[in-house]
Amino acid sequence: MTLHVSQLFRLFCVLATISCSLPAAAWELAGSKLITVHTREGQSMAIGRVVFFPAGETSTFQLHLDEARLKDFFLSMKEFKCLEGEEIHCHVPYPYANPGTVSRHDLRWLEHSLLFLYKQPKDFGAKLWNGLYYQMELTEKGIVGTPQAIDLGLIGAPPANTDTPPYGPGERAEITPDSRWIRRLTIE
DSSP states (O other): OOOOOHHHHHHHHHHHHHHHHHHOOOOOEEEEEEEEEEEEEEEEEEEEEEEEEEEEEEEEEEOOOOOOOTTTEETEEEEEEEEESSSEEEEEEEOOOOOOEETTTHHHHHHTTEEEEEETTTTOSSSSSSEEEEEEEOSSSSEEEEEEEEEEGGGGGGSSTTTOOOOGGGGGGGOTTOOEEEEEEEEE
């Protein structure tokens, strides 16, 4: 069977149209991904990586913050790793054993692994009611976290059920956009 140039051209156009209309591959919870915070001034700072290990419908993960990017602060008798800018944002590691798993529809354990508290540079000590929880959404380019207000005092004692993340929607509050120095967190 011999195809004419015009037939080849039509076939090429059809195939090009089909391939352009196919959806892009979904962003996967697999491999090493960069964690970046974005400030309200438009600066972006990579603060570490999260490594995802797929296991069927879920992935386990390991968080690796870049300690060279974080400064040591001794607040309220505890050492914190913090970002310093207009405000001071300190990482608060979730202190209890947890499954460390995520899925495309449930990122709560990752959200709980990236808890922060904020303070003004002039303030003394850590105020646990100034907690930040980054509610995460999976997009075609990665994960986007939007800050919400939490009281970190809630994790001062172990939860009754360690399989369920303690910060549900009822323990979080919306905050005014751009009211915090770090306005967004991304994982790509």
